Structures are given as structure tokens and as C-alpha cells.
Amino acid sequence: MLEASSIHIGYQKPLLSETISGSWNKGEVIVLLGDNGVGKSTFLKTLAKLQKPISGSVELTTDKIGWVDASISKGVYLSVFDFISFGISSTKEDIDYWFNRFEINIETSRFVDELSDGQFRKLCIIRQLLKRPEVLFLDEPTVYLDVKSKKQLALIIQELKESCLIFCTTHDLLFAEEIKTSTIEF
């Protein structure tokens, strides 16, 4: 489903000296471990085709991609409903289901910049899940989440991996241990 053949990642200069190759499929949860700035996020972007590799190629058989990181913008007048509906056709049942799973109880007419960081992070994850992704990239998903929510997220990831290939970077080793099927160390 996702295949990388000897890719060099980076912007103008390669971030890593060696190339990366690999082939991944549904059911896998790959955890990426390493220090800040070694190229975990760049690697994810390259796999998601948000960025071109310097050399090598990426084969991705689906365009149902979920992506969670800190880059999504809150917008000044963006309501919760806007945030989870722009560009996605999500049903009321789906929304209610995920709101329940993440135990957030907010009116959908509220503006997102009124939410706490933790609530907003959960909302970001919900938005990506509403896309019903076949590949899900999670870049530091546990930031701002409390212990309970982390447990919940781990559980959800376990359920999701049946139908989805998941990549995740994290510095939370306990969380990594809970979800991983394999790891890549940088």
C-alpha cells in the first residue's frame, strides 16, 4: 500500500546520509523514534507526498490520507463545525461518535480559538478520522493530551489499524510501546 524505494529526504540538502527503503501495509503501526530535528517529520511528509524526496520514489496507492500535526490553522472565525466539515462530508452520527470517544462535549457553533489546546488537539485528530483515512500520519499526537486521553487515543489506534496504515512520531515511550507494531529509529 505504501512503498518507499531508496529515498533521500530533506529540503535542498539531505537530512540523513543513508537512504530509506521500505514497504508497509494495513494493520501496521510504525512508530518513529529519535531526537529533535533528525528528520522524522520530513520523512512523514515525504511519505505522504506533501514533499518530494531528493532522490528515490514513493508509491502510495490511496489518496485517503489523514495527517495530524501542529500546522493546521485555527482561523479567526472558524467554528468547530467549520473545522470538522470543510472539505469533508461527515455525518452527524460520525461526529457524535468521535466526540463521545474522545469525551469532548462542546457546542459545534463555538469558535475553535476559544478551545483549550487539549480540546483543539483532539478536534484535529477527529477531523482526520472523519476523512476515514487508509493511511494516517500522526506527528506528535500526544502533545497537550492528558493521561486519560492518551490511553483513549492508544485504544482508538489499536482499533483503527485493522483498516488503516498508521505512522506515528512521539517522544512518549510508554505510548509508543502501547501502539507500535514496528519502529524506525533515527
Next chain:
Amino acid sequence: MKNSWLIILVVLLFTLFVLELILGTVTIDIIKGFTEFNSVDGNILESRLIRASVSVLVGASCGLAGLGIQTLFKNPLAGPTTLGVNSGASLGVGMFYLIPGVSMHMEWLGLSFFAVLGALAFLFLLIVVSGKSLNLTFVLIVGLFLSYASYEILEVLLQLSDSVGIKSYVFWGMGSFNRANVYSLIALLLVSVMGFVVMKKYATWLNIYSLGDTELKLLTRKSITFNKRLLLIVFGIWIGLITSIVGPIAFVGVVVPNVLKMVIKSSNLNALLPLTALLGAIMVLLADLIARGAIGGFVLPVNAVLSVLGVPIIIYFLVKRISGARG
């Protein structure tokens, strides 16, 4: 809820339109005006009809263009002036009036031609200078500097011009709905319809755009730079034309979208487009009613009325908004 807003606004717009025809500093017989077209009542009614139509089109256009530019720049206080295109129109008009000989030898081209030319020239410069990547922060800065530059050039021109030119230019700058005629009305209608259709077509794209480039790349296949450039050009032409017909009136473009987004609690362009057009039209129509002296009896410049109407509204909503947001 959004539908009920739509109905309220349509009714309000219709009422104001009728009031604009009935009320004025002069009392006329409406029925006679409609039946005897060449009578005094007919002539006055005709001038009111043109003014009302121009107000509606200008208001709707300013609101929509403002909404589009705010979305594009992701800045709620951006507006039609942000691109600097209106300064281009001002510069064009300045050249027409202030350079000795230009208005003499090129009068047949008309004032609007120069205004539109100025606006398009600035738009072209903006697009060229901002380069391949179309960094919008850069566009913003370039737009700002173009405005400054045109202001400075106009200062120089004002120094060199004669008193007739200066008078004509200053009067143009105050903005007036008197100058609109059937032809400018048709031009405005065409460009407004074009603008509305483009915005409607790009509404979903712009919605996702407001969430950031990553989401845009994941969900759409269209080229981001191409779309941004296309929208910039459409908005530029639109604002240039409005400025050339009624002078620099742009305040509506900032107030209306901000107020609406706060009232309907959404940034969804699909819902906002008709509402913005309606509220913009209502605001300018009301301002023109007051400016013509139909309400209150004082005759005032439209720009002044718009600012007096708009500033308290925008401050109220912004304060409410800022105290509501967490950070």
C-alpha cells in the same frame, strides 16, 4: 437559522430599495414618475433608480471582495485596500486630472478608462513582483508600498498641477454616486456577476484553504499558486472597477464579513456569500439614503456616513470577539 437570516436580509434590502426610490430631499409623485418618463418626477425617479442600483451593486461587491481577500490573506482586517489596487485607480485618475495636457488630449478615453488602467497596472505589478511562489505576506507588503508610492507620486502631481486639475481630483476623491450612469451600471453588473460566480466556484476550495496548505494538498489536486493568483486577479479587477465608478469606498469590505462571521458563527463561504452580498448592499443603500439627505435632512458624503455607521459596529464586534477568544 441561516435561511431565516437570508429572508430577513432580502426583505430589508427590498424595503430600503423602495425607500431609496420614494424618499429624497425632493418629494416626487412615484406613479407619475413611472408612467410619464419625461416629466420632472420621471427624471428624478430615473436618477434615484440608478443610484439605488449602483448602491446595491457596489455594496455587494465591496462586501464580497473584502470577504475573499480576508480569506485569501487569512487576516480578518484585510480588505479591498489591502491589495493597493484602489491606489492604482486613484493614481490613474490623478494622472488624468493632474498632468497638464492629459485630460485635454485624452478626454475621449474617459475618466473610468484611466482609473481601470491604473488599477490593472498596479495589479500586474503586484503579481509580477510577488513572483513565482506568490508569498502572500510579500504581496501584502508590496501592496502597501504601492499604496505609499502612489500617494507620493500624487503629492508630486498635486504640486505640478493647476487649480482646475487639483479641484477635479480632490472632488473625485470624496467619492460620489452622482457619476454613475447606465453604462457604468452594466459594467459593474457584469464584473460583479463574474466575481460572484468565481467566488461561488472556489468557495469550498477557500474553505479548506483557511485550514492551511497541508489540508489543501491532501484534499485537492488543484495548484495552490495558480488558484491564489487567479483569485487575486479577479478581486483586483473588481475593486478597480468599483473605485473607478464611485471613488474610493472600501470600508464596507471590512465591516460586513466580520460582522456576519460573528453573527452566524461560521466561516463557511458557501453560506457567507449570499449573506455578505445582501448585507453589503443594505449597508451602502442605507448610507446613500442618509447621504442624500432622505433620512435626517443633512446632505453628507457617502464615505463619511459609511464610516460613522461602520466603525462602532466593527469595534463592538471586535471587542466582543477578543474578549471571547482565549488567545
Next chain:
Amino acid sequence: MFKWFCNRLYLIGIIITLVNLSCGEEKSNSEEISNQLFSIAEETISTHSKNGRVVSEIEKKEYKRVVLLATPFYTYFEVLNAENSIVGLFNRERVKKVPKSIKSVGEGAHLNLEKIIQLKPDLIICNSHQLEDLKSLTIPIMACDEYLEAQPRGRLKFLTMISAITNTGQKAEKILKDFSLKYQNHETLNISVLKLDNFGDGWYQPGCNTYISEVIRMAGATPVCIEESNISEKIAYESAVFKLSENNVFLFMDWGKKKRGWKKRMKHILELDNYPKKIVYCNTTQTNYYKESALNSHLIIDDLNAVLKTEKKGRFFEIKTFEK
């Protein structure tokens, strides 16, 4: 960065071109230009811009319902006893003793088109900058920029134009004759008169081909003015200070409605270290200066001459001195 530089260079280029363009077109003219501003033919009256372009053309006949947007022309109607031909007047409040039958059609920057249409005028007389606003009307328009005439004698000639549309030709001829005789030659006074204005955004000095400079010249004094210019031009702070330090008589045309508070209105000058000790003062509103300047410039000129010579208070001007 390079692109930026190119951008700036381009703008500088525009400015230089524009400066050259405008300078090349500048013409000097100290003669009467009212001759060029209008011409009366057998059946038509046409008005022209300074460059000779025809601005408007109307049929030569008596007009009974005139809307007057170029307010200074009112004086000519008045002296010809033809006020009855006027139905609407712009800036009506600023003219004294207007008959009630003449309605206001707007003021300042605002033309009330509806009022104009309602008055059913057969002619509109306006300044050329108002033409754009009147384009949609189908009423004959005569656009004439009377304020361009700097020569006091030249301003009398507009009487001919107004008489041609009010059928008062003989009367006009007589008045013209009488009034031309009223101008006398004054001896040279060896006094230079400086007029400077500051409206808060900088200093303005009149050109040598402006009305006020002509008045000063005809009163026997020498105006300190900008050569070959026919408008009030902005000048630099340094040159304003320099001109004030030279031994000129300073002329202050007070635009205030009353005399009170005149020192406040010239505070920009009194704030300077070397402000003039002696000034010639004129309150334009109370002395009806602008209205008189249309026909009775000789009164203004004679008054200025007398005041400069004798330092006694006149009808328009008076000398004020400050103690240091």
C-alpha cells in the same frame, strides 16, 4: 532585494518623467485670460479651458431658469439686475442678500442633483470640476472656471458673458465702461508684500500670476511670489522662514468668519522666532472680499495702496503691529 531595487527604480523613473512632462507644458501668462476662457459667436457661446479646448457650448439666447453652481458669477447677475433669471444657487448661504425665490442646490462638495432636476433649469453654469457629476443630466451646461482669471480688470469681462444670456447687453456695456475707468495707476511704493499661508500641512505661497499678486502689484507694491505660477504652491519650511526674515510687509488674509481669534489662525507664523513685526490684515468674510473681487477690484487695490502708504485702517485692510 534586487527586485525591490528595480521596483523602486521604476517608480523614480515615473516621477522623473512626470516632472519633465509637466514642466514642459507649463506656460507663462500674465495677460488677461478671460478672453480665452469664453467666446461669443453669432448664435453660440462657448467656454474654453486654459489650453483652448472647448469645454462647453450653448445657444446664445436669454435663459430664464438658470442654476448657478459657480457661485462667484452671482455678482454679475446682481449688478445687471438679472437675479430673477436664477432659480438655484450653489453655496447659497455664503452669499449675502439672496432673494427667497432662489433655492439652494447643495454646498461644499455635494451637488443635490434631485433639487437641480426639480427646478427644471434651462441652463446650468458650473466650474469644470463639477462636469463629471452633471454628465447624466440632459440640461444645457456652461462650464467656466472664472477663478483662473488673475487680472482684476479681466474679471470684469465675465459681465459680457452673463449679459449675453440675460439679454442685458447695453447695461453691461455701460457698466463695463464705468468700471474700467475706476482703475487708476498708483505710484510705485518700494514695498514688497509677502503672503504665506499655513493650513497645518505645510507652507503655501501664491504664484506671480494669481489674483492676489496682481492686486499687490496694481497697488504699487511688489509681491513676493513664485515666478510663472498661477496657483498657491507648497514651499519648503526653510524657504518660508527665509522669506519671513527678509524685510517684507506680511499680508494675512483671514478666512475666519469674525475678526476674533485671528491670532490663533496665524499661529504658525507667530510661533516662529523671526515673525514679522508689522502685518497687513484683511478679514475676507467681514469685508466681503471675495464678492467684491469679481467686480470691484479697484476698491481693493485703492484700499491696499492707501493702507500701505498711510498705515490708516481701510475698508479691506488694516495694519497691525506686534511689540517684541
